[in-house]
Amino acid sequence: MLSWYEIAHGLIGGIFVGAAYxxxxxGFSLTWGVTRxxxxxxxxxxxxxxxxxxxxxxxxxxxxxxxxxxxxxxLFLLGLGLHYFLIKPTAKRTRDITxxxxxxxxxxxxxxxxxxxIMFKSDDRVxxxxxxxxxxxxxxxxxxxxxxxxxAIAAVxxxxxxxxxxxxxxxxxxxxxxxxxxxxMLSGINVEGxxxxxxxxxxxxxxxxxLCLVLMYSVTPFIGFSWLVFVFLxxxxxxxxxxxxxxxxxxxxxxxxxxxxxxxxxxxINLVLFVLLIIVLLIKPSGLFRR
Amino acid sequence: xxEVKNVDVFYxxxxxxxxxxxxxxxxxFLTILGSNGAGKSTLLNTIAGLNRxxxxxxxxxxVKINGLEPxxxxxxxxxxxxxxxxxxxxxxxxxxxxxxxxxxxPRKTVRQNLEKIFATYPVLKDRSGQLAGTLSGGEQQMLxxxxxxxxxxxxxxxxxxxxxxxxxLALDMLTSLKKFHEQGMTLVLVSQETMQCxxxxxxxxxxxxxxxxxxxxxxxxxxxxxxRKAYMGI
Ligand SMILES: Nc1ncnc2c1ncn2[C@@H]1O[C@H](COP(=O)(O)OP(=O)(O)OP(=O)(O)O)[C@@H](O)[C@H]1O
Ligand SMILES: [Mg+2]
Numbered sequence: 001m002l003s004w005y006e007i008a009h010g011l012i013g014g015i016f017v018g019a020a021y022x023x024x025x026x027g028f029s030l031t032w033g034v035t036r037x038x039x040x041x042x043x044x045x046x047x048x049x050x051x052x053x054x055x056x057x058x059x060x061x062x063x064x065x066x067x068x069x070x071x072x073x074x075l076f077l078l079g080l081g082l083h084y085f086l087i088k089p090t091a092k093r094t095r096d097i098t099x100x101x102x103x104x105x106x107x108x109x110x111x112x113x114x115x116x117x118i119m120f121k122s123d124d125r126v127x128x129x130x131x132x133x134x135x136x137x138x139x140x141x142x143x144x145x146x147x148x149x150x151x152a153i154a155a156v157x158x159x160x161x162x163x164x165x166x167x168x169x170x171x172x173x174x175x176x177x178x179x180x181x182x183x184x185m186l187s188g189i190n191v192e193g194x195x196x197x198x199x200x201x202x203x204x205x206x207x208x209x210x211l212c213l214v215l216m217y218s219v220t221p222f223i224g225f226s227w228l229v230f231v232f233l234x235x236x237x238x239x240x241x242x243x244x245x246x247x248x249x250x251x252x253x254x255x256x257x258x259x260x261x262x263x264x265x266x267x268x269i270n271l272v273l274f275v276l277l278i279i280v281l282l283i284k285p286s287g288l289f290r291r
Numbered sequence: 292x293x294e295v296k297n298v299d300v301f302y303x304x305x306x307x308x309x310x311x312x313x314x315x316x317x318x319x320f321l322t323i324l325g326s327n328g329a330g331k332s333t334l335l336n337t338i339a340g341l342n343r344x345x346x347x348x349x350x351x352x353x354v355k356i357n358g359l360e361p362x363x364x365x366x367x368x369x370x371x372x373x374x375x376x377x378x379x380x381x382x383x384x385x386x387x388x389x390x391x392x393x394x395x396x397p398r399k400t401v402r403q404n405l406e407k408i409f410a411t412y413p414v415l416k417d418r419s420g421q422l423a424g425t426l427s428g429g430e431q432q433m434l435x436x437x438x439x440x441x442x443x444x445x446x447x448x449x450x451x452x453x454x455x456x457x458x459x460l461a462l463d464m465l466t467s468l469k470k471f472h473e474q475g476m477t478l479v480l481v482s483q484e485t486m487q488c489x490x491x492x493x494x495x496x497x498x499x500x501x502x503x504x505x506x507x508x509x510x511x512x513x514x515x516x517x518x519r520k521a522y523m524g525i
Contacts, residue, residue, distance in 0.1 A: 169389070169393060169398070172382065172386055172389065172390060173390065173393060175379070175381070175382060176379050176382065176390045179379040179380060179381055179382065180377045180378065180379055180380075182341060182373065182377050183373070183376075183377030183378060183379060184379075184390070185340070185341065185360075185361035185362065186339060186341070186361060186365065186370070186371050186372075186373055186377065186439075187365070187390045187391050187393055187438060187442065188361075188362045188365035188366060188370075188391070188392075188393045188394040188397065188442050189362055189390065189393045190360070190362045191361075191362070192360070
């Protein structure tokens with residue numbers, strides 16, 4: 001018999017994973033919306049964030065919270081590089097940037113995954129930081145401190161992205177390019193530059209999401225694929241380019257996974273998620289929360 | 292002010308503009324006429340930097356601008372209000388206008404420009420918090436023009452600003468253009484409303500199948516029987 005305790009536990013767990021998935025999906029949905037590029041390598045960049053966190057802690061004793069200041073600039077630069085050296089030249093040579101970039105990014109995903117295997121072996125890696133093994137009691141439920149930290153980082157990051165997109169000139173330009181590329185060009189927006197910033201932001205947030213996830217779970221170089229599955233679900237449920245939508249989508253997916261695992265065997269949860277995805281696509285193809 | 296010389300433009304292998312030369316003088320009100328598919332939009336888009344000229348040259352204020360990115364052309368005060376408006380449907384009216392002032396120069400004059408635009412098109416002020424995609428066709432056109440004005444244009448090109456408007460709204464729209472011209476702006480107007488354009492503007496080019504078929508003072512073209520027959524059906 002299921003107890004309220006188990007359900008409450010599932011709910012809270014769902015919020016923790018959901019927030020991390022929301023952050024992981026935000027950048028994916030942004031580059032998809034702005035450049036029509038489906039970045040299949042997105043989760044691999046998140047994994048890079050996880051491994052940077054692990055390495056900095058193990059090699060130099062750098063606190064996971066401090067590693068944010070390494071992850072964000074590094075992945076931002078990788079994002080600029082991704083745009084200028086791979087996406088932009090590809091876009092110039094093809095009419096179907098979505099299709100071409102999918103193949104390109106899939107290749108990139110394989111390369112990053114293999115590099116990670118070479119550098120870190122394929123074993124399960126767990127982050128043993130000074131935050132590990134500490135639990136806080138929320139009523140009768142005990143919650144890992146790492147989960148709370150992860151939630152806080154994800155929430156703050158999502159709020160920052162939201163404010164960037166809705167309150168700053170550059171952020172608004174990102175939305176403008178997404179909504180009408182030519183209209184943006186004619187408004188005097190440097191579309192190339194704004195697109196590069198979008199990639200920088202996208203990968204930087206992916207890296208931070210990778211940090212959040214490695215705070216809560218063990219990782220292997222191959223976990224990127226299952227993250228990608230969640231990213232797809234969240235992006236499509238949330239609608240492209242809407243941070244509010246992505247957040248709600250992330251929480252829904254998180255809750256389904258977490259609560260689902262209370263009721264049904266873990267193996268069936270992917271089944272439930274994809275049936276749900278197909279239903280969403282049939283009812284509202286633009287995403288549940290797109291205006 | 293603007294000098295287009297012997298320009299060819301292609302879409303893939305199809306040529307849309309053939310050896311077109313036009314010039315616009317400072318403070319002039321020019322109109323470019325022509326039937327559907329004559330190449331009017333292609334010409335304006337090429338000047339604004341959206342299309343590439345395969346041959347020929349485009350000079351603005353003595354500087355070669357073909358090949359420049361559109362935002363650099365905007366920065367020089369040459370601004371296009373495109374056919375189909377191309378506003379940002381999921382941003383509100385005010386944000387759309389702000390985007391028109393994205394460049395560093397125009398960003399300093401946001402307040403003055405907003406005041407001027409709201410004085411010309413008061414409805415934009417009333418709807419400043421509304422999503423642009425929910426505006427009526429006429430309001431969207433005003434917004435598109437307002438967004439262009441935010442960039443401090445010296446030469447403003449308008450591609451079919453009256454398309455889809457009721458005759459009354461179209462007339463209001465053209466009247467507001469006249470006001471801009473009187474304030475010292477150089478204008479290039481593209482429209483299917485041959486008669487009204489010829490009455491409003493000073494000089495005209497007529498495009499046919501991607502070539503300049505005719506050019507001259509509007510008053511002379513208006514008086515010409517052949518022109519009246521061929522382009523106004525009277
Ligand atoms: N993106 C495009 N790809 C291919 N051909 C195009 C494209 N845009 C326009 N054309 C072709 O180029 C020619 C000129 O079109 P353009 O839109 O410049 O004409 P227009 O004079 O502006 O017509 P309208 O009055 O319909 O706006 C047409 O034959 C059109 O079919
Ligand atoms: Mg046209």
